[in-house]
Structures are given as C-alpha cells and as structure tokens.
Amino acid sequence: FFEDGWDSAEWNKFDNFMMYCIQYYLRNGLQKPEYVYVGVNKLKANTNDDFAAWAAASLAPNKRYNKATLYEKYRDESGDDVTKQKYFTRYLKIYADFKGWEVNDRVGNGGREIEFISKNEPAPEPADMLPF
Numbered sequence: 786f787f788e789d790g791w792d793s794a795e796w797n798k799f800d801n802f803m804m805y806c807i808q809y810y811l812r813n814g815l816q817k818p819e820y821v822y823v824g825v826n827k828l829k830a831n832t833n834d835d836f837a838a839w840a841a842a843s844l845a846p847n848k849r850y851n852k853a854t855l856y857e858k859y860r861d862e863s864g865d866d867v868t869k870q871k872y873f874t875r876y877l878k879i880y881a882d883f884k885g886w887e888v889n890d891r892v893g894n895g896g897r898e899i900e901f902i903s904k905n906e907p908a909p910e911p912a913d914m915l916p917f
Contacts, residue, residue, distance in 0.1 A: 828883045832876040835863040840880045846903035851895050852877075874899070 791799075829837050839859055844850075856873050860866060868876070881888045881901050889900040 824883055828879065831879050833865070833868070835865050836868070836873075836876050836880075839863045840876075844877075844880065844901065846884070846886050846901045849889075849893070849898050849900040851893075852897045852899055855899070 825837070832840075836859070839862060843858070843862070852870070852874060855877075856870050859873060860868075877899055878888055884901075885904055887902040887904055889902060891898055891900075
C-alpha cells in the first residue's frame with residue numbers, strides 16, 4: 786500500500802494528514818463516534834418503514850403542507866392503506882423531531898396545515914475544513 790506509486794508529494798500529504806490528526810487529538814481529546822443509525826431505527830420503530838422512506842423523499846423544511854393533501858399523497862405513493870390520518874399526523878411530528886425541525890400546526894385557508902421549520906443549519910463536513 787505504501788511502497789508502490791507514492792512519490793514525495795504523496796508522502797508529504799500523508800505526513801500532513803497525520804500531524805493534523807495528532808493536533809486534533811491533542812486539542813479535543815478522544816471523540817465519541819456519532820451513532821448514525823440509532824435515530825433512524827428509533828424513527829422506524831415509532832412510525833413504520835414505508836413512512837420513514839416516504840418522508841425522507843417528500844418532506845422539506847421551511848415549507849407549509851395541507852395535512853389532508855399530504856395524507857392522500859402518502860397513501861397514493863406508499864400504498865399504505867392501513868395508517869389512519871391521526872397516526873399519520875403523529876408520524877409527521879415524530880419525523881420533524883428526528884430531523885430537528887419545529888412544527889407549526891395550524892388551521893389555514895385550505896384546512897389544517899402543518900409547517901416544518903428548520904432550527905439549525907447543517908455543520909460543515911470535517912473533510913471540508915482540512916487545510917490540504
């Protein structure tokens with residue numbers, strides 16, 4: 786792995802990366818890993834697999850939705866004819882909590898509406914912050 790094809794420029798990049806890792810460790814200590822699938826598994830356990838997949842593809846923050854229209858869209862696209870609308874509304878709130886969104890539930894001109902408001906901006910990826 787290290788012998789074939791590594792010129793002095795590649796070794797220099799490798800050395801810089803190792804020094805960056807050492808400096809990061811000395812400044813921040815040992816970092817616990819982020820448990821990526823814990824939230825997804827909790828979401829699926831509190832809703833269902835069909836809803837979790839549908840919501841990831843269909844819902845966006847800072848947008849207002851008519852609940853009845855959204856429910857019909859979910860039933861048509863997922864083929865789920867078992868979930869009742871009151872459970873669907875509960876699922877929407879669970880999904881918003883999973884994503885870190887605030888929920889604004891209100892009555893609008895076209896009936897009951899739900900709006901998802903993003904509370905935080907995504908953090909930059911650590912690889913984007915590397916100086917080399």
